[in-house]
Amino acid sequence: MIFSQVLLAPADPILGLTDTFKADPRQDKVNLGVGIYKDEAGQTPVLTSVKKAEAILLEQEKTKNYLGIEGVQAYNHVVQTLLFGEGSALITSGRAATAQAPGGTGALRIAAEFLLRNTDSHTIWVSNPTWANHQNIFETAGLAVKEYGYYKAEAHDIDFDTMMTDLSHANAGDVVLLHGCCHNPTGIDLTLAQWERVAQLCADKKLVPLFDFAYQGFGAGIEEDAAGLRLVASKVPELLVANSFSKNFGLYNERIGAVTVVAEDADAAVRAFSQVKRTIRANYSNPPAHGALIVSTILNDAGLKAMWVQEVKEMRERIAEMRTLFVDSLKAEGVTQDFSFISRQNGMFSFSGLNKAQVARLKDEFGVYIVGSGRISVAGMTKTNMPVICKAIAQVL
Numbered sequence: 001m002i003f004s005q006v007l008l009a010p011a012d013p014i015l016g017l018t019d020t021f022k023a024d025p026r027q028d029k030v031n032l033g034v035g036i037y038k039d040e041a042g043q044t045p046v047l048t049s050v051k052k053a054e055a056i057l058l059e060q061e062k063t064k065n066y067l068g069i070e071g072v073q074a075y076n077h078v079v080q081t082l083l084f085g086e087g088s089a090l091i092t093s094g095r096a097a098t099a100q101a102p103g104g105t106g107a108l109r110i111a112a113e114f115l116l117r118n119t120d121s122h123t124i125w126v127s128n129p130t131w132a133n134h135q136n137i138f139e140t141a142g143l144a145v146k147e148y149g150y151y152k153a154e155a156h157d158i159d160f161d162t163m164m165t166d167l168s169h170a171n172a173g174d175v176v177l178l179h180g181c182c183h184n185p186t187g188i189d190l191t192l193a194q195w196e197r198v199a200q201l202c203a204d205k206k207l208v209p210l211f212d213f214a215y216q217g218f219g220a221g222i223e224e225d226a227a228g229l230r231l232v233a234s235k236v237p238e239l240l241v242a243n244s245f246s247k248n249f250g251l252y253n254e255r256i257g258a259v260t261v262v263a264e265d266a267d268a269a270v271r272a273f274s275q276v277k278r279t280i281r282a283n284y285s286n287p288p289a290h291g292a293l294i295v296s297t298i299l300n301d302a303g304l305k306a307m308w309v310q311e312v313k314e315m316r317e318r319i320a321e322m323r324t325l326f327v328d329s330l331k332a333e334g335v336t337q338d339f340s341f342i343s344r345q346n347g348m349f350s351f352s353g354l355n356k357a358q359v360a361r362l363k364d365e366f367g368v369y370i371v372g373s374g375r376i377s378v379a380g381m382t383k384t385n386m387p388v389i390c391k392a393i394a395q396v397l
């Protein structure tokens with residue numbers, strides 16, 4: 001038999017954990033593995049701005065005809081504005097071209113295949129550590145993956161010197177994956193001064209930045225979080241962006257994101273974009289409409305946009321509140337180890353510094369699920385589950 005020779009794939013380090021969590025019969029179990037925003041009631045509700053946009057769409061939708069290969073055009077335009085800012089020269093000059101993609105993952109995969117088939121840029125540098133799926137996506141697409149240092153475990157801080165030294169060994173044309181904000185898993189972002197140096201290095205060594213921008217609005221704010229991307233884009237002739245609206249619009253299962261190519265001039269952008277579209281055509285022909293129509297309906301309506309901005313702010317502030325509460329609750333449980341670094345991290349995740357054995361004990365003995373690397377989804381914490389989490393951590397330390 002042919003299929004009987006196929007080996008069983010290992011469980012996905014993040015989604016596999018959710019499967020184990022679901023099968024766990026314990027009542028007070030807590031899933032802090034996957035990056036999903038939970039409100040104070042522990043729910044992941046549909047945003048009100050999204051519900052309102054969906055009501056408009058239901059009313060107005062006239063056809064289910066195919067979209068073009070690049071997706072909803074009004075959507076692609078609002079994506080560019082979110083990325084580069086209203087009236088950005090990158091947009092008006094025609095140097096940026098955007099195609100709708102199935103989530104940030106789909107966008108990364110399209111970007112990788114575009115690079116592989118149309119350029120000599122076949123090596124990508126990713127931070128160590130990085131989101132567990134990066135290596136998987138890039139290697140599956142056929143790129144060679146190398147790592148640059150990013151994190152000093154002892155100091156719970158960025159290892160910027162190692163990052164720069166490692167990237168100084170990259171060859172011209174190599175691609176550098178950069179997390180736009182809310183670095184996953186460490187929660188530690190570059191300062192503007194550091195972005196400046198990375199931009200200069202990319203320009204000097206002719207490296208191609210590929211921004212993974214999955215958490216715009218979860219760091220300091222929607223515009224603020226794009227500062228690194230905008231700075232780099234002002235210094236290099238070419239770059240790629242894979243962005244996602246799974247988290248900041250709560251559109252996880254709509255699979256909505258985009259891939260954006262910035263080329264040296266409008267002419268090169270047209271040619272590059274034609275190959276991006278070819279890649280899409282060969283993969284899934286053209287994207288589904290619903291998520292893109294929701295996002296473009298919201299962002300093209302001043303009232304709905306203001307509502308969305310407020311909803312993102314509430315999510316961001318609730319997570320920040322949970323960070324402080326987490327640090328305080330650990331202290332209250334008698335933990336003497338300094339966890340104050342957690343309140344300085346950005347976005348949904350906290351890189352706790354807990355080791356594999358401690359992570360395993362949290363799961364096995366206390367039903368508290370976090371990723372093996374020690375990454376905790378702070379966005380899954382609530383005032384209700386906090387005591388369970390902190391008591392368990394105090395026991396395994």
Ligand code: PLP
Nearest residue numbers: 035103104105131184214244246
């Ligand atoms: N990039 C990073 C850094 C992420 O954390 C995620 C999701 O967790 C993604 C990309 C993928 O997002 P999507 O669910 O839109 O594919």
